[in-house]
Amino acid sequence: xxxxxxxxxxxxxxxxxxxxxxxxxxxxxxxxxxxxxxxxxxxxxxxxxxxxxxxxxxxxxxxxxxxxxxxxxxxxxxxxxxxxxxxxxxxxxxxxxxxxxxxxxxxxxxxxxxxxxxxxxxxxxxxxxxxxxxxxxxxxxxxxxxxxxxxxxxxxxxxxxxxxxxxxxxxxxxxxxxxxxxxxxxxxxxxxxxxxxxxxxxxxxxxxxxxxxxxxxxxxxxxxxxx
Amino acid sequence: xxxxxxxxxxxxxxxxxxxxxxxxxxxxxxxxxxxxxxxxxxxxxxxxxxxxxxxxxxxxxxxxxxxxxxxxxxxxxxxxxxxxxxxxxxxxxxxxxxxxxxxxxxxxxxxxxxxxxxxxxxxxxxxxxxxxxxxxxxxxxxxxxxxxxxxxxxxxxxxxxxxxxxxxxxxxxxxxxxxxxxxxxxxxxxxx
Numbered sequence: 001x002x003x004x005x006x007x008x009x010x011x012x013x014x015x016x017x018x019x020x021x022x023x024x025x026x027x028x029x030x031x032x033x034x035x036x037x038x039x040x041x042x043x044x045x046x047x048x049x050x051x052x053x054x055x056x057x058x059x060x061x062x063x064x065x066x067x068x069x070x071x072x073x074x075x076x077x078x079x080x081x082x083x084x085x086x087x088x089x090x091x092x093x094x095x096x097x098x099x100x101x102x103x104x105x106x107x108x109x110x111x112x113x114x115x116x117x118x119x120x121x122x123x124x125x126x127x128x129x130x131x132x133x134x135x136x137x138x139x140x141x142x143x144x145x146x147x148x149x150x151x152x153x154x155x156x157x158x159x160x161x162x163x164x165x166x167x168x169x170x171x172x173x174x175x176x177x178x179x180x181x182x183x184x185x186x187x188x189x190x191x192x193x194x195x196x197x198x199x200x201x202x203x204x205x206x207x208x209x210x211x212x213x214x215x216x217x218x219x220x221x222x223x224x225x226x227x
Numbered sequence: 228x229x230x231x232x233x234x235x236x237x238x239x240x241x242x243x244x245x246x247x248x249x250x251x252x253x254x255x256x257x258x259x260x261x262x263x264x265x266x267x268x269x270x271x272x273x274x275x276x277x278x279x280x281x282x283x284x285x286x287x288x289x290x291x292x293x294x295x296x297x298x299x300x301x302x303x304x305x306x307x308x309x310x311x312x313x314x315x316x317x318x319x320x321x322x323x324x325x326x327x328x329x330x331x332x333x334x335x336x337x338x339x340x341x342x343x344x345x346x347x348x349x350x351x352x353x354x355x356x357x358x359x360x361x362x363x364x365x366x367x368x369x370x371x372x373x374x375x376x377x378x379x380x381x382x383x384x385x386x387x388x389x390x391x392x393x394x395x396x397x398x399x400x401x402x403x404x405x406x407x408x409x410x411x412x413x414x415x416x417x418x419x
Contacts, residue, residue, distance in 0.1 A: 006396035010370070012377065041403040044413070045371035048349045053259040054269070057277050058248040062284045065242070 001028075005035050009042050079222060083215040090208030096201050236295060240288050247287070251280050254296060257373055258303045264368045265307040267357045275310060279303040297375075297382035304365055304383055311361055351412050355405040363398035370395050 004021045007013045013021065025032050232253075238246035258279050263272035279302050290298060356364055362384070369375045369383060380391045406413065 002400075003393060003396055006399055007392055010377070012392075037403050037407070038399055041399055041406060042371060044348065044352060044406070045367065045402070047345070048352055048372060049345065050256060050260055050372075051263050051269075053255065053273055053276065055273070056252070057255045057259075057280050058251045059280075060244070062244050062247065063281060065285055065288065 001031060002034060005038050008035075009039055076222065079215065079219060083212070083219055086208055086211035086215050089204060090212050093201050093204035093208055097205060232295060233292075236287065236290060236292075239284070240290070247284055250295070250299075254299050255280070257296070258299060261300060261303050261365075261368055261373060262307060264353065264356055264372060265304070265361070265364060266310060267353065271310065275303065275306050279306055282306065294379060294382055297379045300369070300373075300375075301383045301385070307365075308361060347412065351409060352402075352406070355402060355409075358405055359398060359401055363394060363401060366391060366395045367398040367402060371399075 001021060001024050004013060004017060008018060008021055025035060232250070235246045235250050239250060255276060259272055259276045262275040262279070263269060266272055266275065279299065282302050283299055286302070356367065359367065365384060366380055369380045370377075375383070377388045377391050377395075380395075381388045384391065386394075
């Protein structure tokens, strides 16, 4: 009922609501008091005389209107263009990364080419078996392998996500075929985990993402200020 | 009257400074009063009024018609919001700072003691208005001091008429509660 007091004092209540409110006022002393004090407050407010400025605000020369709605609009447009450009850089670098247009060597191609090029006889050679012997010393082939290949050669294969050349992936494939090294699942997933994108594309992605994040934040702050 | 204003607006859009000056003369009192009650300082109110008309001059080519008073008061209220936001954290320590040189013109028919009393009431209300939130202060200034309709206030504040109604109701109730704390300063005919 008290929500109706202000509209009532301003003459903005329809007759039905006004009659209902007036009836309530008759029977409710608290609301009657509330309405009375509110009415006095409005009277007080309306009794305040207007203040007069000490000078006029007319001018013989108003500032020139910019063709692009002034400096503020120009800055706003610049911010939007910068955000769009950063987003495009990010999008382009992501697209390049996914499609692999500039890949230095596609991991999948590298493995298949390697497998096709290598003759099957290579698999039984001592050089191919040597790393396997180094990983699993208890295996029977370790006695044949000797110490020709350095043990470090097997180390990069165990870290997914790093770039691995075709020779090394070939080594993984060979060792798994002997059944004595890493399980087959590991070698199947390795090509998907390895990104063949050049480092400049990764930098584009990082810088583009950071720029988009920063510019979107600035846009949000500017938008809130405008509001 | 409305047609003449439309002519002035059209001429202002075309860059006629004289036409725009006529609009300034017509609305400078309202813009100044809104700024003064919102900011509580005559110097800031003058600066803000000037800024409002400069902004209006630049933006008038984009004015699409409608209520020019609501449009210009919207520019003023936005500028007030910016000033108040930048001021946040700085509180007025002394009420003497609020209206140091507030001096409305004295009516010729008004007795000197009435004028003093009126001035004291105005001072008290102005001080209490500054204690309301910005949103509530704006609607109460527009409705009760400037006499705008609910629809015009809705245009100035960019909210619905229903919101204006409820906000105005709350603003008046809050101001009433604040004034009741200074009952002894109010004249007998206005004792709440």
